[in-house]
Amino acid sequence: MIENDDFIIEFRKAAELPSANWVEWIHESKGRTHCMECLVLDKCWFTFDNKPMYPKHPFCHCKIQQIPYEFVVRVAKAESAYSKIDPYLFDTNGKYGHGKNKVFESWGYTINDALWLQREIERQGFNKYISGDYYLGKLNEQGQRINIRIELERKNGTGTVSFVSGWMVRPNGYITLNTPYGGK
Template structure:
C-alpha cells in the first residue's frame, strides 16, 4: 500500500482532507509516528484475511472488486483490542491495493 494513505491522508496533520479519520486512531493512542507500523500491520492482516476469504464484497466495476477487511490492533495504552474496517481493491490482474485504511467501525 502507499505510505501516503497513512501520512498525510489518515492522520491529516494540516486538516486538508477534513475527514476526521485521525480522531479514531488518536483516541487509541496512535500518532503519525506510528504510520509505518500501521501500514505494515494493515498489509499483513489484510493479506492473511484475503487469502483466507475473510472479507466482505463491495462494489464491482471495470476497475476491479472492492472489498472490506476487518483489522484488529491493540490500543497503545495496553488496553483491549480495537477493530475497524479497511477498504481494498482487487484488480483484474489479482493485485490487492489499499483504498482506505479506515472505512468505519
C-alpha cells in the same frame, strides 16, 4: 525438518477448508460488446464461495478457473501506499477534515506509528484475503472492492479495537488499499 512437516500438515488442513477453494475470473472477449465490469474482473482471484455473481449477465463469456491454493498463498500480495496513512489517515496537512485521525489518536496511535500501521494493515489484509476472510464491496468499471476487518491493540490501554479497511482487487492475487479506515 519438523517445522517443514508441521507446515505441510497445517497446509493440508487449510487446503481442505472451503476458503481454500480459489478461482480466477477469466474474461473472454468473444462478443462485440465488452462489459466493463467483466473486463475489470479479468484475472482477479476470489474464493469460490465469495466471488462476484457469476455469470454476471446474459451471454457473459467469462469463465472461472480453479487455481491451486498453494499458488494463491505464494503469489498473492497486499499493498498500501504510505500516503494512505500519511498524510491521508492522520490528516497531517489538515486538508481532509474527515476526523479519522481523531479515532486513531483516541486509541493512542500517532503519526509516529504511520509506517508500522501501513505494514500492519498490509499484513492483516494479506492474511485475511488469502483466508477468504473478506466481504465483497462495490463493483464498477474501476474494479471490485473488498472490505477487510483490521484489529489493533489499543496503545493507550487494554483491549483491541477493530475497523473496516477498503481494498481494490487487481489481477493475479494483488490487492491494494483504497481506504485504511472505512468505518467501524
